[in-house]
Each structure stands twice: as structure tokens, then as C-alpha cells.
Amino acid sequence: MPRWTGAGAPALRRGPDMTEILKTPARWPTILLGRARAKDPRDLDEAVAAGAFAGLRRAIRDLGPTAVIATIADSGLRGRGGAGFPAGEKWRTAASTDADRRYVVANGYGADPASHTDRTLMLLDPFSVIEGTAIAAYAIGANEAFIAVRAEDADVIASLSAAIGAATDAGFVGEDVSGSGHDIHMTVRPVQGAYMLGEETVLLKALEGKRGQPEQRPPHPAESGLFDRPTLVHNVQTLAAVPWIVSEGASAFRATGTTGSPGTVLVQVRTPGGENGVAEVPLGTPLREVLGLGGELPAGRSIKAVLIGGPSGGLLPPDALDTPYDFEPLRAAGAHLGSGSVVVVDDRTDLLELVGVLTRFCSNEACGKSIPCRIGVKRLAEIVARREDGLLRPVDMELATDLATDIVASALCDHERLATLPLTSGMRYFGSDFDPARRPQPASTEAPR
Ligand SMILES: Cc1cc2nc3c(=O)[nH]c(=O)nc-3n(C[C@H](O)[C@H](O)[C@H](O)COP(=O)(O)O)c2cc1C
Ligand code: SF4
Structure with missing residues (x-):
């Protein structure tokens, strides 16, 4: 049975299209999944009754573009796509760069195949993404906005398309949005490709119908992006937080999360033999509490490591579980927020085998x-x-360290910087597993879910 925050919540459909929502403490704020209990997530009337589009109305009637941008800057909202860049700075750049056209792109690609955070949000509350995207377009003066999603994700495409249709009929998007005199045409754009398509410059090329490879920056997309015009690219979670911020105010948002990283973020927690689901977590929550959402390991098993951030994530040891789930603390510890994935690795797992799988994935996807x-x-x-074949030479680990340092120093895009993390964090915390003198362990009997 799905488990929800709070009592008496209606059951959620589950199946291949849906991830379980994990129960979180009642004291935690719900900024992203506050309306996720709707019986039909595409029912606009139900969503409006629960507060949808109040932020857009306030932005247009009470604030105006400049004050909306100031509110986002004051809120301290940071991008949820991985890097944590301050949203307000991007909005100011996109709004102030001279151009005949501007665009907003909501990045709902969800590159990590094992993290369903973004698709869960788009399925459970498509209106929050649509409203946040509309507010962003209004604020920076964009008349066109795209929500980019995986072409194979028919459920997400259907959900968002129906919700955009309903929002257009109601005047929340389309021509003369809510009597503002501002047109915002919004479209779902299915895109198909590999892992790198989630990277913003690759995604923009795909939206132009071209083959994409990451571009050297600057210029950043906020200055010159889609069709060489200022383009605000944000992860869908970043945009979904915007209506709440505009409705409740910047200081209310700053009261959640941490001083440096206000707000909440969606996390995909996987525990072998326990839960596998999505939870809304205040930034700064100790990792131990985040793992606790996934329940207990089976009797007799213990945590060996935690993989944080997806396939190019970092492996942290059990004594790092007091690390706050937040951008800088995770980076300092050797991991990163990345796709929002937190995987418990138990004591049956040969870490070297796991690092091998992750590093090969990162190599194949480059x-x-x-x-x-x-x-x-x-x-x-x-x-x-x-090392897996038992052929490691003593010099190899030194070679790996030097090579990883050189790779990071010459990074053209973040993939290169992050692709070394599974190995470098593994060697940093689990040196004995990488010791050439140690015999490889037999493969684990049961793969983590
Ligand atoms: C290899 C790679 C994959 C990425 N995949 C995604 C993705 O699936 N979704 C996403 O929002 N950002 C992804 N990003 C980050 C984007 O490039 C970009 O920073 C982000 O969409 C900006 O949104 P934000 O300001 O809300 O963080 C990826 C970056 C890299 C290097
Ligand atoms: S660093 Fe890797 S993924 Fe990024 S552009 Fe270069 S080859 Fe491509």
C-alpha cells in the first residue's frame, strides 16, 4: 500500500507508471507535493480549489515582473537540476539580456534511469510545473515555454498535455494570460536520446532539432540559449517551487531548508529489502533521516555504503550519515545531489563491482x-x-588517482567532473576494497532493488 504524509490520504494508483510516495514526518514542509493527493491530478478545478494558479494571479495582479524576480532572488531558491545555481541570478540575466525573444525550458528529462523524482512530480501535480513555468515566462518576458520530457514516457506526456490544455482553456496560459496582456504559449516537447540529453546545452540543441553535444560556457543559456536567445532552463522541481514562493513569500520559503539552501527537494530512496520510493525532504536533513524513510534493512544485514546522486554519484560510508543532505556538505563529502537518488548499499555488495558498473555507465554515456x-x-x-579480474597492478590505483585529477581539471561539462566520483569516493572511503592484494569477492547473491 502506498504511504502518505498525514492521515487519511486517498490511495495512489501504483504500477509501472508510478513510484511510491514515502511517508515523511508531519513537521516537514510540503512545497512540491502539497497537492499530490488529488484524486485526478489533471482536474484543474480540484487543483485550483487547492491553491493552483494563486501564485500566477499574485504575480500578475500584485507584483509585476521586476518584483517577481526580486522575490525569487530573495527566496534563495537554488536549481534542483544538480548544480544548485541561484535561480534569481539566472532570471535577472535572462530578463536583462537584450533580445527580440526569450524562452523558458522546463527540464523534465530525468536522465538518471533509476530516479523517478521529476516524473513523479509531473504525474502527481502537473499544474505546479505549468504554473511555475508560466510565472517564469511572465517575469522574464518570454512568450514561449517548453516542458521537455522523455519521448518514451507516454504517461507524463499525456498528463502534462491534458493539464496544459485545461490551463489554456481557463486562461492561465495562452493568449493574454489572466488579463495581463502577456501571451505565454506552452508546449510539451518529447525528446529522445541518451543520458547526456538531460544536460541543458544538449537539451536545447535537441529542441532545435539538432544533434547535441555540451557547449563551452559562457555564454550561458540565460544569455544565449534556444535559437541564440536568452533562455531560462530549470529543472521541473525548481519551477514547481516558484508558485509556492510567490504565494507565500520569500521569507516563508527561507524559513524552510537551510540558510544557504532553502526549501525542499524530491529524493528517490532505495533500500534493499525495504522501500523504494520518492519523498519530499527539506534541504539540510541529515542523511541518516533520509535513509530512515526507506525503512530497515533485512535482519542480519548492515549498511556498507550509501550511493548518492545517481550513476555519477559518490559512495559515502556509514560514519558519514550525519552529513546534511545539501549541496555543499555532500560535495565536501565526495558526493552530490545529482538526480536526487539515495541508494543504500548493504554488506553483501562488492563495492568494486558496483564502481565498475557505474564507471562503465559513465564512460559509455560520455x-x-x-x-x-x-x-x-x-x-x-x-x-x-x-581489479575485478584480479589483474590489478600496485601502480594502478595511483594511476587512477592521477587520471581522475586530470579528468576533473580538464572538464568541458559536468559529466566529466562527476564521472570520476564513484571511483574516487570509493577509494577515499573504502580503500581496502580497492587493495590490489585483496581477492575479488564473489558477486552478491541479491542485487539491490
Ligand atoms: C550529464 C548531465 C545530465 C543532466 N541531466 C539533467 C536532467 O535529467 N534534468 C535536469 O533538470 N538537469 C540535468 N542536468 C543539469 C542541467 O544541465 C542544468 O544544469 C539544469 O537543468 C538547470 O536547472 P536548475 O537551474 O533548475 O538546476 C544534467 C547535467 C549533466 C552534466
Ligand atoms: S566532458 Fe564528456 S560528456 Fe562532457 S562534452 Fe566532453 S566528452 Fe562529452
Whole structure:
């Protein structure tokens, strides 16, 4: 049975299209999933009765574009797509860069195949993403907005398309939005490709109908993005927080999360033998509490490591569980928020085998544009494979450390920086697993879910 925050919530449909929502403490704020209990998430009347589009109305009637941007800047909202860049700065740049047209792109691609945070949000409350995107378009002076999603995700496409249709009929998007005199045409754009398509410059190329590889920055998309026009690209969670901020005020938002990282974020928690679901977590929550949402490990099993941030995430040891789930603390510990995925790795797992799988994934998904990433990450994967085959030479781990340092120093895009993390965090915290003298362990009998 699905479990919900609060009592008496209606059951949620589950199945291949839906991830379970994990129960969270009642004291935690719900900014992103506050309306996720709706019987029909596409029912506009129900959503409006629960507060949908109040933020857009306030933005237009009470604030105006400049004050909306100031509110977002004052709120301290940081991008949820991984890097945590201050949203207000991007909005100011996109609004102030001279151009005949501007765009907003909601990044709902969800590159990590194992994290369903963004699609869960788009399925359970499509109006929050639509409203946040509309407010952003109004604020920066964009008349066109795209919500980019995976082409194979028919449920998300259907949900968002129906919700945009209903919002257009009601005058919340389309021509002369809510009597503002401002047109906001919004479209769902299915895109199909590999892991790198979630990266913003690759995504923009795909939306232009071109083959994409990451671009050197600056200029950033907020200055020159889609069709060389200022483009505000945000993760769908970042945009979904916007209506709440505009309705409740910047200081109310600052009262949640931490001083440096206000607000909440969606986390996909996986525990072998326990839960696998999505939870809305205030930033700064100790990792231990985040893991607690996934329940207990089976009797006799213990935590060996926690993989945080997706396939290019970092492995942290059990004594790092007091680390706050927040951008800087996780980075300092050797991981990153990334896709919002938190996976408990139990004591049956051979970490080297796991690092091998992750590093090969990162190598296979590299787009090939820059040599240090194309060749370097492949070499790292080969070193890990030598260890798996029992052929590791003593010099190999030193080689891996040097190579990882060089790869990070020459990064063209964040993939290169992050692709080294599984190995470097593994060597940092679990040195004995990587010791060439140690025999490889047999494969685990049961894979983590
Ligand atoms: C390899 C790679 C994959 C990425 N995949 C995603 C993704 O699936 N969704 C996303 O929102 N951002 C992804 N990003 C980050 C985007 O490039 C970009 O920073 C983000 O969409 C900006 O939104 P934000 O300001 O809300 O963080 C990825 C970055 C890299 C390097
Ligand atoms: S760093 Fe890797 S993924 Fe990024 S552009 Fe270069 S080859 Fe492509």
C-alpha cells in the first residue's frame, strides 16, 4: 500500500507508471507535493480549489515582473537540476539580456534511469510545473515555454498535455494570460536520446532539432540559449517551487531548508529489502533521516555504503550519515545531489563491482566531444575491470588517482567532473576494497532493488 504524509490520504494508483510516495514526518514542509493527493491530478478545478494558479494571479495582479524576480532572488531558491545555481541570478540575466525573444525550458528529462523524482512530480501535480513555468515566462518576458520530457514516457506526456490544455482553456496560459496582456504559449516537447540529453546545452540543441553535444560556457543559456536567445532552463522541481514562493513569500520559503539552501527537494530512496520510493525532504536533513524513510534493512544485514546522486554519484560510508543532505556538505563529502537518488548499499555488495558498473555507465554515456573524458573515463573503467579480474597492478590505483585529477581539471561539462566520483569516493572511503592484494569477492547473491 502506498504511504502518505498525514492521515487519511486517498490511495495512489501504483504500477509501472508510478513510484511510491514515502511517508515523511508531519513537521516537514510540503512545497512540491502539497497537492499530490488529488484524486485526478489533471482536474484543474480540484487543483485550483487547492491553491493552483494563486501564485500566477499574485504575480500578475500584485507584483509585476521586476518584483517577481526580486522575490525569487530573495527566496534563495537554488536549481534542483544538480548544480544548485541561484535561480534569481539566472532570471535577472535572462530578463536583462537584450533580445527580440526569450524562452523558458522546463527540464523534465530525468536522465538518471533509476530516479523517478521529476516524473513523479509531473504525474502527481502537473499544474505546479505549468504554473511555475508560466510565472517564469511572465517575469522574464518570454512568450514561449517548453516542458521537455522523455519521448518514451507516454504517461507524463499525456498528463502534462491534458493539464496544459485545461490551463489554456481557463486562461492561465495562452493568449493574454489572466488579463495581463502577456501571451505565454506552452508546449510539451518529447525528446529522445541518451543520458547526456538531460544536460541543458544538449537539451536545447535537441529542441532545435539538432544533434547535441555540451557547449563551452559562457555564454550561458540565460544569455544565449534556444535559437541564440536568452533562455531560462530549470529543472521541473525548481519551477514547481516558484508558485509556492510567490504565494507565500520569500521569507516563508527561507524559513524552510537551510540558510544557504532553502526549501525542499524530491529524493528517490532505495533500500534493499525495504522501500523504494520518492519523498519530499527539506534541504539540510541529515542523511541518516533520509535513509530512515526507506525503512530497515533485512535482519542480519548492515549498511556498507550509501550511493548518492545517481550513476555519477559518490559512495559515502556509514560514519558519514550525519552529513546534511545539501549541496555543499555532500560535495565536501565526495558526493552530490545529482538526480536526487539515495541508494543504500548493504554488506553483501562488492563495492568494486558496483564502481565498475557505474564507471562503465559513465564512460559509455560520455558524448565523446572532449578527449580527457572520452578516453580518460574509459581508462578508469579499464582499471576497475582489471581489479575485478584480479589483474590489478600496485601502480594502478595511483594511476587512477592521477587520471581522475586530470579528468576533473580538464572538464568541458559536468559529466566529466562527476564521472570520476564513484571511483574516487570509493577509494577515499573504502580503500581496502580497492587493495590490489585483496581477492575479488564473489558477486552478491541479491542485487539491490
Ligand atoms: C550529464 C548531465 C545530465 C543532466 N541531466 C539533467 C536532467 O535529467 N534534468 C535536469 O533538470 N538537469 C540535468 N542536468 C543539469 C542541467 O544541465 C542544468 O544544469 C539544469 O537543468 C538547470 O536547472 P536548475 O537551474 O533548475 O538546476 C544534467 C547535467 C549533466 C552534466
Ligand atoms: S566532458 Fe564528456 S560528456 Fe562532457 S562534452 Fe566532453 S566528452 Fe562529452
